[in-house]
Amino acid sequence: MTEPQDTRQEIWLGALCGRQIAEHAFRGLPYEACGVLRGKAAAGGMRIDNFLPMRNVAPDPLHHFILHPEEWTKQCLRGEGLIGLFHSHPHSQPTPSDEDLRQLSLFAGLIRIYLIGSPGESKDAIRLNGYYVVKGADGLYTLEPALIKRG
Ligand SMILES: [Zn+2]
Known part of the structure; x- marks a missing residue:
């Protein structure tokens, strides 16, 4: 028997961005922290x-979480490069909540990827899950688990 292949799409995250996301999430405690991801299409x-x-x-x-409206608008107007959102779940698993899924329609079309982080075992470690925003046949947006690649 062969191993089942991982068919998840990839999200590449550099070390510096990974650290900045973790720092922002920890600085925001006990509250949810949020931010914008900029980048581009890459292999995979x-x-x-x-x-x-x-x-x-x-x-x-x-x-x-609700993004500061002026900061968010500014990011939207910056043109190419807006690819996604991050927010933290300080008190639960880094998986999409029902509200996260409901909110997707507000952002969808503008964002391709979605990251959720929760505090990890050690002091500055964060458990990070990545998702792709996809539009279903019913016209509703949903999140498909992605594979986060560091580097
Ligand atoms: Zn959430």
């Missing part, structure tokens, strides 16, 4: 070149 998927931290303006930032 998308490559993250830049992470831009954003203020979370949700009224209840313990369990929600």
Whole structure:
């Protein structure tokens, strides 16, 4: 028997961006932290070149995130390179919540990838999950698990 092949699309994340994402998530504790990912298409998927931290303006930032509207608009107007969003789940697994999926329609079309991070075992380690934003046959957006490649 052969090993089942991993068919997940890849997301490339450089060491510096990985560290910046983790730092922003830890600095935001106990609240959810969020930010924008910029980059481009690369072999096998998308490559993250830049992470831009954003203020979370949700009224209840313990369990929600809302990107600061002016900062978000500025990123959208910067043109090419906006590829995705990051936010943290300080108190739960780094998997999409029902609200995350509902919110997708607000961003979809603008973003291709979606990262969620949760505090890990050690002090500055973060557990990071990556997803591709895909539009289903029903017209609704959903998240498909991706393979995060470091480097
Ligand atoms: Zn979430």
